[in-house]
Structure formats: structure tokens, C-alpha cells
Amino acid sequence: MIARTNGRPISITGLGCHVPDRVVTNDELANYVDTNDEWIVERTGIRERRIAADDEALTDICLPAARRALELAGAEPSSIDLLIVATVTPDMAFPSSSALIADALGMPDAAAFDLSAGCTGFVYAIAQAHGMLAAGLAKKALVVGGDVLSSILDWSDRSTVVLFGDGAGAVVMEPVERGGFLGFELGADGGGGSNLWLPGSGSRRFDEPDKYVKMNGREVFRFATRVMVSSAEAILGECGKAVDDVDVYVPHQANVRIIDHAARKLGIPEEKTVVNVHKYGNTSSGSIPLALADAADDGRLEPGKLVLLTGMGAGLTWGSALIDWTHSTTGAAA
Ligand SMILES: CC(C)(COP(=O)(O)OP(=O)(O)OC[C@H]1O[C@@H](n2cnc3c(N)ncnc32)[C@H](O)[C@@H]1OP(=O)(O)O)[C@@H](O)C(=O)NCCC(=O)NCCS
Numbered sequence: 001m002i003a004r005t006n007g008r009p010i011s012i013t014g015l016g017c018h019v020p021d022r023v024v025t026n027d028e029l030a031n032y033v034d035t036n037d038e039w040i041v042e043r044t045g046i047r048e049r050r051i052a053a054d055d056e057a058l059t060d061i062c063l064p065a066a067r068r069a070l071e072l073a074g075a076e077p078s079s080i081d082l083l084i085v086a087t088v089t090p091d092m093a094f095p096s097s098s099a100l101i102a103d104a105l106g107m108p109d110a111a112a113f114d115l116s117a118g119c120t121g122f123v124y125a126i127a128q129a130h131g132m133l134a135a136g137l138a139k140k141a142l143v144v145g146g147d148v149l150s151s152i153l154d155w156s157d158r159s160t161v162v163l164f165g166d167g168a169g170a171v172v173m174e175p176v177e178r179g180g181f182l183g184f185e186l187g188a189d190g191g192g193g194s195n196l197w198l199p200g201s202g203s204r205r206f207d208e209p210d211k212y213v214k215m216n217g218r219e220v221f222r223f224a225t226r227v228m229v230s231s232a233e234a235i236l237g238e239c240g241k242a243v244d245d246v247d248v249y250v251p252h253q254a255n256v257r258i259i260d261h262a263a264r265k266l267g268i269p270e271e272k273t274v275v276n277v278h279k280y281g282n283t284s285s286g287s288i289p290l291a292l293a294d295a296a297d298d299g300r301l302e303p304g305k306l307v308l309l310t311g312m313g314a315g316l317t318w319g320s321a322l323i324d325w326t327h328s329t330t331g332a333a334a
Contacts, residue, residue, distance in 0.1 A: 004183035004239050007134045011180030011326040012126075014073025014172035017293040018064035019050040019165075019280060019334045026162070033158035040162045045256025049165025049281035051150045057091040058168070059100050062146045065170040065289070066105060072329060073172035075140060077105040080172075082138035083112040084129055086121030086145040086285040088198075088314065089152060090114055101144065111138070117188075118196070119252055119313025121145055121285035122169070123321055127184040129173050144170040147284035152198060154212035163255070164213075165281035167334070169289020179303070179324035185235040186319040187227070195219040196314045220316075224254060227318035228262035232310045235320040241306065243267050248300050248325075252311040253277035253287040262310070274300070284313065293332035301325050 025048045026037035040046055052061060062085065070077060085098040098112035117124040122145030129141040146168025153161050195216040199206050228251060236243060249268045251259045256277055263273045274295045283290055288309050295301050305325045312318040 001187070002185040002234055002238050005130065005134065005181050008175050009178055009180040010130050010133045010173055011176040012171045012323065013174055013176065013327050014069040014071070014075060015289070015293055015296055015329050015332040016065045016068025016072060017167065017169035017286070017290045017332060017334045018061050019167040020052045020056055020061060022051050022053060023048050024051045029162055032155050033161055035158045035162055043257070044163060045277050046162065046281045047278045050167055052148045052166045056148070058087055058089055058146055058148050059091050059097050059104065061148065061166060062097065062101055062144045062168045062170065063104055065146065065168045066101060066142060066144055068332060069142065069170040069172050072332060075172050077107050078109065079140050080107045080110050080142045082129060082132055082141040083107060083110045084115055084125040084141065084143050086115045086117065086125040087147050088116055088118060088121070088284060089148045117317045118315045119254065119282065119284045119287060120311040120315065120317040120319045122288045123309060123311045123319035124186060126171065126173065126321060127186055127319070130181050130184070133173060133175065140172065140174045142170060142172055144168060145285035145289050147286055149213070149284050152211065152213050157212065159217055160213050160215050163282050165283050167280055167283035167286035167290050169286050169293055171289060176326050179326040182322040182324055183235055183239045184319065184321050185231050185238065187231070188315045188317045190315065192219070192223060192316040195223065195316065221258065223316055224258045224312050225261045227312050228258060228310055229265045231318045231320040232262070232266055232308060235322050239322050241322065245306050246272060246308045247305040248295055248307045249273045250288055250291045250295060250307060250309045252313065253280065253291055254282045290334065293334065296329040297333040299330065301329050303328055
């Protein structure tokens with residue numbers, strides 16, 4: 001799906017994020033699996049990640065992010081009539097984490113649902129919210145992206161455990177005077193789905209059910225380096241923008257080598273590229289809003305800046321959004 005938006009301008013008016021307190025360094029991981037700091041830094045750029053406590057579930061880390069986004073938007077929880085939570089690690093299959101969050105925050109009028117699109121979940125969710133706001137089905141939306149991937153990792157599998165971390169981010173979206181979202185490009189290829197999957201997690205029966213993430217790292221790397229470039233180029237073309245027009249590039253934070261490759265191929269300079277994978281690892285649906293919050297606090301998200309978001313992940317899925325930033329934001333970072 002690719003489209004430039006039409007109709008009333010819709011933008012992000014509040015932004016917040018949250019990560020668990022516990023920091024797990026590469027050296028600590030070397031206590032659980034046969035790995036070392038040098039390998040992890042060289043191959044991924046990750047130095048540490050946050051890991052949820054045993055009694056911390058998805059909604060526990062999403063709630064502070066959501067509260068911060070509402071506060072910065074100056075929005076009362078009761079004014080939210082649409083809540084989407086992008087995640088692959090809800091507290092439980094049902095009730096949805098979005099219904100639990102709507103209840104905890106006091107959003108009696110909100111339609112609330114979870115959305116599953118792997119690490120691209122946040123980009124899918126803002127596109128979904130945009131569509132409902134632009135169509136007049138909702139007036140003010142809260143979109144949360146977050147995951148507690150540590151709960152579905154095999155802590156004896158060095159190929160996955162070094163990559164991921166826990167975290168969440170949230171945005172308030174609503175109609176604005178000008179600017180806002182210019183377009184979206186979203187895609188999925190289930191044919192490549194088994195390169196990053198959780199085979200025993202649903203109704204499909206497997207001979208050897210597994211409750212942990214399994215990944216073919218090299219295939220995912222190949223896929224990622226391809227779609228991070230093609231998706232960004234597609235949305236820029238659709239919206240009639242050139243790469244040089246991009247002021248802030250916010251790629252999914254999976255691996256610094258994937259980010260560097262995409263930025264280089266696209267021709268986006270380092271100073272325009274937001275990178276925080278070294279401190280959080282890959283937080284799946286939390287990754288792009290966490291990076292946006294860091295960019296906001298660095299003073300990069302000023303009104304009029306052209307912001308490019310591109311994600312990819314399990315599904316396999318990918319997606320981009322282009323935003324003419326409208327609201328100056330600081331105080332959003334974790
Ligand atoms: C996982 C990934 C970092 C591996 O990097 P790589 O350069 O492809 O490394 P390889 O898998 O080829 O492994 C190279 C060597 O390091 C070893 N190795 C693998 N994981 C290791 C670890 N955690 N610590 C130390 N050594 C490790 C391998 O066994 C291999 O050793 P060998 O050469 O003796 O066989 C990389 O493929 C990747 O980032 N893929 C994308 C994953 C991703 O982003 N997933 C989420 C998408 S949302």
C-alpha cells in the first residue's frame with residue numbers, strides 16, 4: 001500500500017516514551033550465553049539494553065509513555081476516542097493491552113485494539129490512526145508502540161538474545177492547521193515469515209512447538225537492507241520529495257549496520273540519522289517512537305522539519321511514513 005494523504009492535515013501533537021529501569025550490558029549477557037562485548041558492538045552497535053522486571057508486563061511500560069504523550073499534547077485521557085497499541089508481546093492474548101490501557105488511563109469513549117505487524121507495528125498503527133482520523137471516525141488518537149521481547153526470548157540462544165530489549169513509546173495524533181503526515185508506504189511478505197517467527201504461539205500445531213523467537217539472522221539482514229531503502233525511496237517519490245529534503249531520518253533501531261547501510265544507500269548524512277540502538281537494542285514496536293523521543297529532546301524536531309520514519313520486522317513487514325513536523329517537542333525522552 002502506498003498513498004500520499006489527502007483531506008485534513010493530521011499530525012503528532014504529543015510524544016512520550018518509557019523503558020524499564022534494569023540495564024543489561026553486553027558483559028552481563030556473556031554470563032548467560034557464549035558471546036562478548038566486542039562481537040556484539042562490532043556486529044550490531046548495541047552496548048546495552050533495558051530488560052523488564054519479572055513483574056513488569058507490556059502495559060506497565062506503556063502507561064508512563066502514554067501519560068507523557070498525553071501531557072505534552074495537553075490532552076485529557078477522556079478526550080481520546082481511539083487507542084491503538086502496536087505490539088507482539090501483549091500482557092495476554094485477550095483482553096487486549098489497549099483495552100487494559102484505556103481502562104487504566106480513563107478513556108471510556110475510546111475504541112481500543114492491539115495491532116500486530118512485528119517491528120513495523122508502530123508505523124502500521126500510525127497509518128491506521130491517520131486513516132480513522134482523516135475519515136472523521138475519530139477525533140483524537142493515542143498510538144502506543146511497545147514490546148517486552150525479553151519475555152519471548154530463549155535466554156540460551158546467543159543469536160537472538162543479544163539483539164533485543166524492552167521499551168515503549170506513544171504519540172497523540174489529531175487534526176492540525178497545516179503540515180502533518182504526508183504519506184505512508186506499508187508492505188508485508190508472509191512468504192519470508194519463517195525467517196523471524198514464534199512458531200508455537202498460536203492455533204497452528206507444530207511437531208516441535210516453541211515459545212521463543214527463532215530467527216535466520218542473515219536472511220533478515222538481507223531483507224532489512226533491501227526494504228529499508230526501497231520503502232523510503234517509494235514514499236519520498238510518492239510525496240514528490242527528494243532525499244535532500246529529509247531533515248530527520250528515524251530508521252527502525254535493529255542493528256547499526258542495517259541503519260548505516262540504509263542511510264548510505266539513500267544518501268542521508270549521519271547528522272540527519274537518529275541512532276539510539278547502542279543504548280536500547282531492538283525494542284520492536286517501541287523502537288521508532290523511542291528514537292523519535294530522543295530526536296525531540298536533541299532539539300531536532302522543530303516545526304517545518306521533514307521527518308522520515310522507516311521500519312521493518314517480523315511478518316515480514318516494512319513501512320514508511322513522511323511527516324511535515326508541526327509541534328515543537330521536548331521532554332519526551334526516557
Ligand atoms: C544476527 C546478526 C547480528 C549476525 O551477524 P552476522 O555478521 O550475520 O554473523 P553470522 O551469523 O554470520 O555469524 C558470524 C559468526 O559469529 C558467531 N556468532 C553468532 N552470534 C554470536 C554472538 N551473539 N556472539 C558471538 N558470536 C556469535 C557465529 O556462530 C559465527 O561464527 P562462525 O563464523 O564461527 O560460524 C545479523 O545477521 C543481523 O543483524 N541480522 C538481522 C537481525 C535483525 O535485525 N532482526 C530483527 C529484525 S526486526
